[in-house]
Amino acid sequence: MAKERISFHDQIARNKWKSFFLVIIVFIVLIALGYVISLAFDPGYFFIIMIIATIISLLYVMITYYNSDKIALASVGAKKADPVKHKALYNAVESMAIASGLPMPQVYVMPGSQINAFATGRDPKHAVICVTEGALAKLNKQELEGVIGHEMSHIANYDIRYMTTVAVVVGAISIISQMVLRSMWYGGRDRDRGNIIFFLIAIIFAILAPIVVMLVQFAISRKREFMADAGAVQFTRYPPGLIGALKKIKNEHEPMKVPDAVKPLFFSDTSRKISGLFQTHPPIDVRIKILEAM
């Protein structure tokens, strides 16, 4: 018991530290980008461009840190749950909040016939739980409580802060790369200077790419999912609820269409590929097996 508690504390500390580390990396990368651009344009503008780059990166980091939940919710088209229409959902979330001793999170519903859910936010006081319409339609009370308990556990462990930061960073990098790729098509004039810019940007992406891969691998921590499953059982004291939900998900075959950046946030894998390498979650069968042994 005592050991288990310590490991939960460790996990929380690790998640907080990793989130901080990630924000610093983003900050450095953005400033490096500013530096490269200033080199490419005119070294005389170096200081002005560096100041602008610093301000922009500070703003970006702050805005995303405080709004990451809203960005994630908007990117999947989630809407605030209706207290009357989604009474059962509110009851399940409130029950799990009570069982975990955490403040009541905000409750959102997103379109989609598949069973899935995710939690986001920067700490337990600013947390959001979002479930699909499919989950509300297909899960019974115990199963829904199991899924919500899993998400509540992500909130308690500060997984949400880390995973949402990852989602925002991966999203930002993909936006920048899109921009670069598009500007390549139009960058016809001023050949020499343009070539230098793209050469340097290419180098930056050569550095960035492995970082992105590393981040995604961090996010795909299977341990995190297993711990959240264990947390759900601790809150509900009823493993069959979560097992039932996982079994229902196993029998679904249609993949969900969500942006790449938010995929690791979800309760279960959004794609139904067989390959294990890019799975964002441990296989459902393994999760069920572990839960059945509890």
Place this chain on the structure above:
Amino acid sequence: MALWLIILIAVIVVLLLIVIGFYNRFVVLENRINNSLAQIDVQLKKRVDLVPNLVETVKGYAKHEEKIMHEVSEARKALVGAIDSKDIVKSVKAGDALQGALSRLFAIAENYPTLKANENFLQLQQELSAIEDKIAYARQFYNDSVLAYNNACRTIPGAWFASLFGKKAGKYLEIPEAEREPVKVKF
């Protein structure tokens, strides 16, 4: 000489930090217990508030079921008194008694099809059953918190500090587990 002094100060500072850390840990654990008590109270009060509304609704359809109505009202009164007395074990017991009376009321309501079809009644029934769940979870969290506190008081090194701060294991009582299967109501 100066080196010895620095080492001595460093050791004292570290010891102080450890003591403060443990003290805060106990405060956090005690706060958690108090918060969970407040949660139980909140849910019990919600139950108390819903009952008069329910009794009114049932009266409109089943006038001559006076016995059970009386029972529910009495159980409610007892619960109000128990909540005011701030005795958690008493409150929880009174809450269970009221839940028992409510379950019997809902069983009797089965004999009145028009009552069963009443939207207000259905809503109250759902609400009360949700409250029953939440009370069960609040009790569970209370017991979890008490267990964490007691473990911290009993296991070393927490036990040394517990006696230092005058914290005692078993200061808080565990609440008996809620009966997971209340009176079966056939639908």
